[in-house]
Amino acid sequence: MRKLKVYAQQWPLRETFVISRLVQDHGEVVVVEIEQDGALGRGECERADAFFPDCTPVVDQIEAVRNRVESGLGRIELQELLPMGPARCALDCALWDLEAKLTGTPVYRLAGLDEPLRAVTTVFTISLGSPEKMGAAAKANRDRPVLKLKLGREGDPERVAAVREAAPGARISVDANTGWSKAQFRDYLPKLAALGVELVEQPFVPGQDAMLEGFDSPIPVAADESCLDRASLAGLTGKYDYVNIKLDKAGGLSEALALAREARSLGFGIMVGCNVGTSLAMAPGMVVAQLASFVDLDGPLLLAKDRDPGLHYEGSTILPPDPALWG
Secondary structure: OEEEEEEEEEEEEEEEEEEOOEEEEEEEEEEEEEEEOOEEEEEEEEOHHHOOOOOOOHHHHHHOOHHHHHOOOOHHHHHHHOOOOHHHHHHHHHHHHHHHHHHOOOHHHHOOOOOOOOOEEOOEEEOOOOHHHHHHHHHHOOOOOEEEEEOOOOOHHHHHHHHHHHOOOOEEEEEOOOOOOHHHHHHHHHHHHHOOEEEEEOOOOOOOHHHHOOOOOOOOEEEOOOOOOHHHHHHOOOOOOEEEEEHHHHOOHHHHHHHHHHHHHOOOEEEEEOOOOOHHHHHHHHHHHOOOOEEOOOHHHHEOOOOOOOOOEEOOEEOOOOOOOOO
């Protein structure tokens, strides 16, 4: 017999986190626990309705399918029962964890990977601020190999220049979070290329992707908000070079893996990303990270304190999760 438990948590951040459309002082997450035959499977997602009130409350979505979950719902059936999004993500990841623990089979094998999960290098995210503030943050993290800069406002090249001066040896990617106009995009790109930026995420709001068609960008461009699940891919071809796969968007590890494999077959590069969350949310992302060339799983590094046990970070290197955490 199964038992489902679902609850929300807040996780304070080390400092306020700012992107072009949102300011956060803490992470808002929902945790799912599914207990069966002495085994406990867990998953975590962002409580999106805490930041976007027009979203259906995540806890309510999960509670609405409690009877089906406790009656033995599997991962495949879940994909049809709930739409993509955070609620399905938390349940899906909990079911992967539960299956691994009940069968004694590590998640990498359940996922069809040939090798055990390997350590990966994550970007470290610097939130949006003045050039001086972002430069100071970069200087404090100048030994990290890859810095990701939140942009999306007037004066972004000056922000990147300040970071480059403060951390001359770091690789740099940037994320406009839908904040640029077409004119800004075309003005900024050559300047950012000259500063060594390696990847630009989501310059425009979803639906305006056609502005990228036929543009010979000097920097590869990644779809984030425009890439949700496999159904998104047809509209991204010829516009984007990479897709940023987030489990919260895709609705869990099941769809995220399917999305990564289909995207690769179509010639897209793979980035795996995250929202602000604990190691419990990042651990399933480590599976997708095995297929990715850009990894953004630094959520716990932004928290004042992570859950225990959590992932082990050695600087920006993430070691594979211990089964006591997930998988």
